[in-house]
Amino acid sequence: MKFRVDEISGEGREETFIQDENWMEERLAGETKRPFHFTGPIKTHLNLSRSGRVILLRSRIEVRVEWICARCLEPFLRTLTSEFTTSLKPKPDFPLPEEIELSPEDLETEYYQGGEINVAPLVQDQILLTLPPKAICGEECRGLCPKCGKNLNRENCHCSEEVVDPRLEPLKSFRV
Numbered sequence: 001m002k003f004r005v006d007e008i009s010g011e012g013r014e015e016t017f018i019q020d021e022n023w024m025e026e027r028l029a030g031e032t033k034r035p036f037h038f039t040g041p042i043k044t045h046l047n048l049s050r051s052g053r054v055i056l057l058r059s060r061i062e063v064r065v066e067w068i069c070a071r072c073l074e075p076f077l078r079t080l081t082s083e084f085t086t087s088l089k090p091k092p093d094f095p096l097p098e099e100i101e102l103s104p105e106d107l108e109t110e111y112y113q114g115g116e117i118n119v120a121p122l123v124q125d126q127i128l129l130t131l132p133p134k135a136i137c138g139e140e141c142r143g144l145c146p147k148c149g150k151n152l153n154r155e156n157c158h159c160s161e162e163v164v165d166p167r168l169e170p171l172k173s174f175r176v
Contacts, residue, residue: 001120003048005055005112012049019044027124035135039077040064044123055088055112057119061126070134071143072151082130086122088112 001017021038028034040063047058061082068075091111110122142152147159164172 001044001046001123002116002118005050005053005115005117008048008050008055010050012047015046015048017044017046018042024124024127027128035068035070036065036131038063039066042127046119053090055117057086057088057122059084059086059119059123059126061123061130063127065131067135067137069137069141071136071141072153073144074137074151074153076135076137078135080127080130082126084126086110088117 003013003015007013019042021040021042023042024038043062045060049056059082062079064077064079066075066077085108087105087109089109089111091113112118144150145152145157145159148157150157
């Protein structure tokens with residue numbers, strides 16, 4: 001996913017990349033116990049246009065992911081899609097001050113050096129930002145019974161109601 005800056009015109013350039021599901025493995029190497037894995041190719045559609053030395057990158061990413069539900073611990077599949085826009089500017093030759101106030105535009109800006117840009121790290125970052133911290137198979141997922149461990153989506157358990165701490169018993173009769 002490397003491009004020469006001088007090969008990107010003002011009208012734009014479109015490219016589509018299809019990476020296999022192991023493309024992110026090197027980036028995720030430190031995470032041995034993750035609740036997901038990619039099950040299909042990672043499809044990336046890029047649209048690059050240039051104005052002077054500033055490049056506007058628009059991207060759409062699609063990837064199929066198998067998760068372990070955070071509530072019921074059952075596997076499920078989901079397709080994640082992400083669209084993002086980033087400005088790529090030449091890295092300034094002068095040192096930046098240690099503390100600067102960022103504008104909203106700065107948060108959508110990346111820098112490149114030389115006449116070539118590599119957008120693969122940006123695409124990988126966007127994939128990681130698209131992943132939810134806890135994936136749930138569905139909003140209606142009831143999870144597991146905290147006492148017996150039965151999957152409440154499949155069957156009801158017959159565990160007794162939770163015993164309330166006697167010190168909190170008066171709060172049961174509290175009406176708002």
